[in-house]
Amino acid sequence: DQQVKQNSPSLSVQEGRISILNCDYTNSMFDYFLWYxxxxxxxxxxxxxxxxIKDKNEDGRFTVFLNKSAKHLSLHIVPxxxxxxxxxxxxxxGYQGAQKLVFGQGTRLTINP
Amino acid sequence: GAGVSQSPSxxxxxxxxxxxxxxxxxxxxxxxxxxxxxLGQGLEFxxxxxxxxxxxxxxxxxxRFSAERTGGSVSTLxxxxxxxxDSAVYLCASRSGNxxxxxxxxxxxxxxx
Numbered sequence: 217d218q219q220v221k222q223n224s225p226s227l228s229v230q231e232g233r234i235s236i237l238n239c240d241y242t243n244s245m246f247d248y249f250l251w252y253x254x255x256x257x258x259x260x261x262x263x264x265x266x267x268x269i270k271d272k273n274e275d276g277r278f279t280v281f282l283n284k285s286a287k288h289l290s291l292h293i294v295p296x297x298x299x300x301x302x303x304x305x306x307x308x309x310g311y312q313g314a315q316k317l318v319f320g321q322g323t324r325l326t327i328n329p
Numbered sequence: 330g331a332g333v334s335q336s337p338s339x340x341x342x343x344x345x346x347x348x349x350x351x352x353x354x355x356x357x358x359x360x361x362x363x364x365x366x367x368l369g370q371g372l373e374f375x376x377x378x379x380x381x382x383x384x385x386x387x388x389x390x391x392x393r394f395s396a397e398r399t400g401g402s403v404s405t406l407x408x409x410x411x412x413x414x415d416s417a418v419y420l421c422a423s424r425s426g427n428x429x430x431x432x433x434x435x436x437x438x439x440x441x442x
Contacts, residue, residue, distance in 0.1 A: 220371075248429050259333070259420055259433035260372070305371065309429055315360065316385065317422075317431060319372040 219243045220308050222320035230328055235293040237323050239306030242287065247310035250317070251280060251291045254303045264291070268310075296327045331355070333434035335421050341440045342411055350406045350437045354423030361404050362424070362431060363396055367417040375419075378404065380426075411441045 221240045229235045239249075247268040252260035266273040266280045266289065273280050279292045293300055303324050307317040334353045342348050354361050363375040374388040378398040389395070393411075398404040408415055418438050422431040 250430065252433075257435070257438075259335075259422075259435045262430050262432060265430060307372075315379070315424070315429075316362065316374040316377050316388065317364075317372070318374070319364075321371040 217242075218321075219246075220306055220318050220320040222304075222306055222323050224323050225321070226324040226326070228326045228328060229296050231298060232295045235291075235296045235300065235325055235327070237291040237293075237304050237306075237325065239289050239291075239320055240287055241289075241308050243308070243310075243318075244284075244287065245310055246308040246318070248308070249280070249282060249289050250307045250309070251278075252305045252307060253300075254305060254322070260305060263304075293325075298327050298329060301325060301327045333421055333423050333432055335419075335434040335437050337437060338435065339438045339440075341442065343442050344413060345410055347407065347409045348411055348439065350408075350419050350439070352404045352406070352421030352434060354402065354404070354421070355425075355432060356402075357425065358423035358432075359401070359426040360424040360431075361398055362422040363404070363406050364420045364422065365417040366420065366436075372420065375406070408439075411439075413441050415439060416441045 250265040251263040254260045282289045303322045305322045306320040336351045361378045364372045377385040393409045396406045418436040420436045422433045424431045
């Protein structure tokens with residue numbers, strides 16, 4: 217039962233353009249969402265998060281949008297840079313005070329020069 | 330300050346042997362988590378320690394897996410009688426009690442031959 221889904225295993229974007237990574241979830245009790253970035257042979261690095269009481273959070277080139285009714289969130293990176301090439305994981309927290317992250321499968325983003 | 334550290338970075342073992350993986354969380358973080366990432370998969374929750382509370386062991390895949398956290402700091406994940414399907418990257422994360430964001434270590438890559 218995959219509660220957090222990233223349906224695109226890979227995405228290729230031209231440098232300077234916008235990268236949009238998508239994530240869907242099934243459990244309406246999730247109330248906090250996070251994006252992590254992972255380089256090979258390293259642990260995931262926290263990027264940006266959003267609480268379910270908001271619909272947008274912005275931090276520099278990174279913006280996360282949350283659509284609760286659609287149970288969908290997205291990460292926008294603009295402008296995309298070569299160093300953004302990595303695997304991006306969406307994760308969800310919540311319900312009954314649980315603090316364990318539920319991760320999606322990840323999307324491999326490649327930024328082409 | 331120092332981030333989460335894990336040792337060893339790589340471990341190769343023979344099927345049936347026991348292994349111990351170590352995690353040093355960020356100083357002052359009260360919560361500690363173990364996750365694993367199998368090849369081509371997302372991150373899977375294993376176990377969660379919060380302060381002096383009983384750990385949440387709901388993600389441990391079998392009774393061959395156990396973990397302890399001594400003195401509210403360092404944690405050891407033990408896998409007994411390793412099997413080939415235990416091969417994965419084992420990731421540790423820690424969190425400050427006031428925040429939702431978890432910070433990950435670099436992981437231990439376990440290979441069971």
